Amino acid sequence: MGHFLATDPEGCWVAVEDGTDRVVGFALSQNRGPLWLLITYGVLPGLQGKGIGKRLMDAVLAHAGDRPGMFISTIHPGATRRYWRAGFTLHPLMGLTGTVDRTTLPAVTGLHEGTPDDIDWMDRLDTALRGAGHGPDHLHLLETMRLVVSRDPKNPGYAYLDPRGRTHLLAAQHPSTARTLLWEALASAPSGRPTGIPPAVTAANHWAVDVGLSARLDLLQDGYLALRGLAAPAPYLPSGRFL
Numbered sequence: 001m002g003h004f005l006a007t008d009p010e011g012c013w014v015a016v017e018d019g020t021d022r023v024v025g026f027a028l029s030q031n032r033g034p035l036w037l038l039i040t041y042g043v044l045p046g047l048q049g050k051g052i053g054k055r056l057m058d059a060v061l062a063h064a065g066d067r068p069g070m071f072i073s074t075i076h077p078g079a080t081r082r083y084w085r086a087g088f089t090l091h092p093l094m095g096l097t098g099t100v101d102r103t104t105l106p107a108v109t110g111l112h113e114g115t116p117d118d119i120d121w122m123d124r125l126d127t128a129l130r131g132a133g134h135g136p137d138h139l140h141l142l143e144t145m146r147l148v149v150s151r152d153p154k155n156p157g158y159a160y161l162d163p164r165g166r167t168h169l170l171a172a173q174h175p176s177t178a179r180t181l182l183w184e185a186l187a188s189a190p191s192g193r194p195t196g197i198p199p200a201v202t203a204a205n206h207w208a209v210d211v212g213l214s215a216r217l218d219l220l221q222d223g224y225l226a227l228r229g230l231a232a233p234a235p236y237l238p239s240g241r242f243l
């Protein structure tokens, strides 16, 4: 939250109980150039369904203006209703979970460890795929996760991986590079330990389902990618927080 408050504070709102400082709801959104992202949104359970969420959503949508928007939605009935009212289409998301069968892992070549010097072309790739670079979010992600890149100028791509081998953001120009990056992620999962592909896979990214099922992970469905004025990016696996 500190990163988002420091980067685009006008997109961050809280609902406070009258007469006290008690925060009862929040909505964090960010503009990244011409793209709007909803980062997180919630109202205390006992106070849901009373219109607080609507007022928070109105505030962050005013910050969005007429920008295209993207975020990951839970299946909460109040959330999906609120997003539908705001003009978003909801694209079901798939994920995969389980333990990688290491006999399925292909030999992976052409990838390198990423550095801050890669961010320029990564932002250009982001812009081609989702209309805007991640800009300051790349620096933040680099501090917290492993970055793997394909620097081939005709076939660029990158992925951020956590220590369990899960991909938190993956972008590529071609599905073949996307598949290679995802195989590298799964290969990096500690042997015999549970891992997965977070539920960020739209139908437009079926290449990720192919990789996950080939690695003998189990397919699941959870949540939606909410989109306005934007087609589902591909080959692309959005990050829940940085999209």
Ligand SMILES: CC(C)(COP(=O)(O)OP(=O)(O)OC[C@H]1O[C@@H](n2cnc3c(N)ncnc32)[C@H](O)[C@@H]1OP(=O)(O)O)[C@@H](O)C(=O)NCCC(=O)NCCS
Pocket: 040, 041, 042, 043, 044, 047, 048, 049, 050, 051, 052, 053, 054, 055, 072, 073, 074, 075, 076, 077, 078, 079, 080, 081, 082
């Ligand atoms: C989503 C959330 C922030 C909305 O806040 P809220 O204060 O409940 O929202 P509102 O009272 O303004 O209601 C939003 C709409 O959903 C409806 N709604 C709210 N809770 C509902 C529920 N449990 N079941 C069905 N509809 C519900 C409201 O009637 C309203 O629809 P309407 O305007 O057509 O009448 C809140 O419900 C929440 O925190 N949910 C759990 C966390 C979550 O899923 N956050 C979203 C992350 S993407």
